[in-house]
Amino acid sequence: MNDMARGAWVYAICRGVDAEVLGTVRGVDGEAPRAVVGDDLTAVVGSVDLARFGADALRRSLNDLDQLAAIARAHHAVVEAVATNRPTAPARLATVFEDEDGVREMLADHREALTRALDHVAGRLEWGVKAYVAARPGPAAEPAGPAPATGTAYLSQRRAALRAREASQHQVSAGAGSLAERLAPLAVDVHRHRPQDPQLSGDTRAMVLNDAYLVEADEADAFAHTVTGLADAHPELSVELTGPWPPYSFAVIEEVTP
């Protein structure tokens, strides 16, 4: 590829999108995204410089936190704009085609799966629920009282502290499990993300739950209300609700072109 080569970065797939919506955002390369139509499906794509967004360049830039953050946020801005307008299947970051013909071919090849994915998310919103071990220690975490006088007393105190710690861990796991169990019936679908690494999130609390819930749009308030109630009922956990998100975690299709 030469320096001027351009590719088609795919943001999302939908069934039609209002042109005004695309005019409100800029994509990963500062470009104005546009609609590529194939039958009843539409891919929202942007023309990007392959010197910066080709496979080799991306392999470098996605491994730089600042560049990755900028690319992810720009990708998300377009996806979010489309998702507030129409039912949307967001494309995974770094889905790039040589040209719009390639995009149209993809829409045709995956038409059934994409249609199923769009039907699944239509009228629904994604919410994130994260739970951490509450920062304050449990009531029995540290034994109170004077320092032990003998080795035996020390060992017995140490064993009691270990038992208390195990009990507290058990309580946290059970709490997270019960939280997820209570939320699942309120959702159409649940996706369990891996717990976030504290080094990436900058949050030192241990994460015990990182779930995404697909909820009917008109039940969003009830869902948030339930999460708040469960957070109050589980003091051993710190619970956070994020959203609404475009349905990233639920517009998943299984077919992958070899």
Place this chain on the structure above:
Amino acid sequence: MTDVARTDGGAPTTWERASLVDLLDRVLGTGVVITGDITLSIADVDLVYVSLNAIIASVRPDGPLPMPAAGPVVREAW
């Protein structure tokens, strides 16, 4: 995206980083996975997380962050 039930008032940098990681969970880990002709392979994208951990560990002078004493070990999932 709006954070509707954040339970602590973390420093802005932590907050920024936290919402970025929420976003990365989604844009890297999920979404419609179709291989474009120029797309990175799925394995390449999966490796982004692994590399990021290494980058962050290497730029942080004070070593690994402390884990809460009573916390279950969740990082084994990585």
